[in-house]
Amino acid sequence: MDEKGISKAVIKRLPRYYRYLGELLEAGVERISSNELSEKMQVTASQIRQDLNNFGGFGQQGYGYNVQYLYNEIGKILGLDTVHNMIIVGAGNLGQALANYVNFEKRGFRLVGIFDANPVLQGVSVRGIPIQMIDTIPEFLQNNDVEIATLTIPKESVVDMADMLVKNGIRALWNYAHTDLNLVVPDGVIVENVHLSESLMRLSYNLTSYERNQKNQ
Amino acid sequence: MDEKGISKAVIKRLPRYYRYLGELLEAGVERISSNELSEKMQVTASQIRQDLNNFGGFGQQGYGYNVQYLYNEIGKILGLDTVHNMIIVGAGNLGQALANYVNFEKRGFRLVGIFDANPVLQGVSVRGIPIQMIDTIPEFLQNNDVEIATLTIPKESVVDMADMLVKNGIRALWNYAHTDLNLVVPDGVIVENVHLSESLMRLSYNLTSYERNQKNQ
DNA sequence: TAGATTGTTAATCGATTAACAATC
């Protein structure tokens, strides 16, 4: 199974397929054709078939796709069938919000530690996990097999933190700080940047240019 | 100034330019060439020039771009030079995290109301704004000029909520629920979906396929 | 078998990169 060279555009769409298939599953739908799914998701049937065929033939001519089977297969492709231990660094509002997000657990992301620099938070429990001090991270990573670190700390400290985490064996960073960590981290370390403010600016652009168009008509 | 037909790919990159220019500004850099910027941002200089020229010529041959000027212009394009009133619907962890995010204010997004369905939260203040009950939203929108609603409520209730908000004049939805609101909302209403779990799944995909490749070598 | 729908190749469309003349 060589999954090398799958385009970013395809990978970006996979979680969305997964979500829609999950909903169909909940609704008790057993099978679906690329055409039906394309209407629901507002993409072309052609694109769905092309996307899926990057990973193998999951359907059957004359029948379509079995929802449960396809859901499972995409889950496997996304790596949701294995458990990944995760820590959260930064127990502010956002860090705690993410910690409380129950569904991650269901997808194989197991929260095993929460860390913060603020001594006031020491020992405070979030979802049954006591917040620990940041300087204990190296020791923690030595004793626990953690792959993912979620970074909800200010951008000023995030580069140094990323360095330290990678040196202690962290394999992937889920970065909420306003920096593109991928540009400062060694090759092979996975970085997923979440820039919420950029999302809001995009909204602002669309809102503003819509209003401009209204005026000019 | 006709900004019709700017491609999504370009719009997606604008906030990133804005961020890098802001950093250069803070660092006291006065001018920059597309080439220098391209190295910093890890994109091609050609792309930078193409992107900017969608909106007009902001540079000068032989000189490059004035950082302050370009920063301001991109800000204008993104609509960050006007104030947009915003409410947050859903005062759970994520809603409160976003409410506490100070920088939005600086970019022209003014938080004017926070709402929740849980009576326990009634009157609790977040950043000086008391949480109000959701059933008071229509009246609130009648009395206040609000353009943007941030939705941090469960997906079960988000479609009805969106309907209600739009009926009461909301122009844009910043949606954190696990649904594609753009597919259920009338034309002309701006929707920006933020699917954090999809981001984590992408991370998971990259991590998993990296590990698979390691094994096969 | 006939009908439906996939898997896949070919055609089209759009986005990115390269190149260079214009010009500061």
Added chain:
DNA sequence: TAGATTGTTAATCGATTAACAATC
């Protein structure tokens, strides 16, 4: 003026869509 660098056109690359033969 000479050098630098933009704005912009042309070339390339990649992604999406259309079409259809294969096949359940």
